[in-house]
Amino acid sequence: MATVTFHGAAQEVTGSCHLINIPGQAKFLLDCGMHQGGDAIERIGAEQFSFDPSHINFVILSHAHLDHSGLLPKLVANGFDGPVYCSTATTDLLPIMLDDAAGLYFRDIERENEKRERRGQDPVTPEYTEADVKQVLALCHGLAYNEPHTEQHGVSICLRDAGHILGSAIVEVSFDERGHPKKLVFSGDLGKQNSALMNDPDIVTDANLLLMESTYGDRDHRTLDNSLEQIAQVLSETWDAGGNVMIPAFAVGRTQELLYYLGQLHQQDRLAPWQIFLDSPMAIKVTEVYDRWLHTMDCKDVRALCETDKSFLKDFLPRLQTTTTTDESMSINKIKKGAIIIAGSGMCTGGRIRHHIKHRIWDKRNTLIFAGFQARGTLGRILVDGAKRIKLFGDEYMVRARIETINGFSAHAGQSELVQWASHFTSQPQLCLVHGEPEAQDALATRLWQEKGIEAKIPQLNQTIAF
Incomplete structure (x- = not known):
């Protein structure tokens, strides 16, 4: 009987990785993502595969975010050489994501080894090389939405639009097991309805096994109108206070949506004369990719203004x-007031945003806006949870800046949307909740059962379930 083993994103939000085993036919992964938070060298070094990568026939990637794709180079370094299936747009984004992550990783190792050399310690050996990153990209096969592709091991793959970020996919996997047709559906990360740029997630109605994300399983988002009003008010009050605004944002998806919302305020003459900085080389490159795919997105007002x-x-x-x-x-640090700074990383685990926080977090006139989920163990979560002091680059800083969370800009579906999406399945599949913290998963499972009579399992790390 076919099985799924949960090697990541089990009762946690990051590190998506699920191993599907169809005995005598195929072994493949749904995603191969890294965990976020903490030191990159330690984090990547600690990521050990509890399966043999050389025995994996192929990988299906739901989208380009690193918590879904970031360990692909290490997978290749450990012997994987099969195809990586993903959406066509993801093949445009993935080189930017993996090259940037690898560059940061190699620079961290270089600095660490300089310290070790001075101390007479053995150097750190990278877990993967630039050649491994290039090999991952060479293995990628782009698939169009809604066009089934039969893999050489007899597995049919069909990607649907998940509405999360550009190229994000709901994965449908169909196969015959001893003459019986079976179907697995993996939601990937589902977007929320009525998103600014993304289309609504496609509806799927049939599966034997459904793996569904649960990031916001315990709450709904504010409406977009309320969120726009909230950010407009925060910007106005910070302007009046003579401060600056910092917004940590993921390079893919969140940055582009934030720019769109700021553009809306500008078009409505509701944006004070801020200097707005996109301070992220990767996000700039990603936004250029979004430009090329703008014709596929749900943003007629933007297209109407664009040449x-x-x-x-x-x-x-x-x-x-x-x-x-x-x-x-x-x-940018020389600007005393009137700057909106959008920079990565989205959870403040690295990138330029940490330098901007260092220069401005101690000044009560400034505001730090979180517009996305902050995973446990990240600096973003520490700040959202109300820390009064933080440590950055070896120094301690008082947190006097205003901290605001605006969850209406999330690229994830809220609780009600997750319940609604799951309720469209008429085949009564076995349902497993992934990519969520335990409290969110418990809340979502309770509501699914009480309102829809749908029983949801919450797998543990490395647990195996047959279907």
């Missing part, structure tokens, strides 16, 4: 300045 040879950012938010070099980034 075919221009970026929607330049047309929709002309006050935006992009900063790519380190010197340009550092120069």
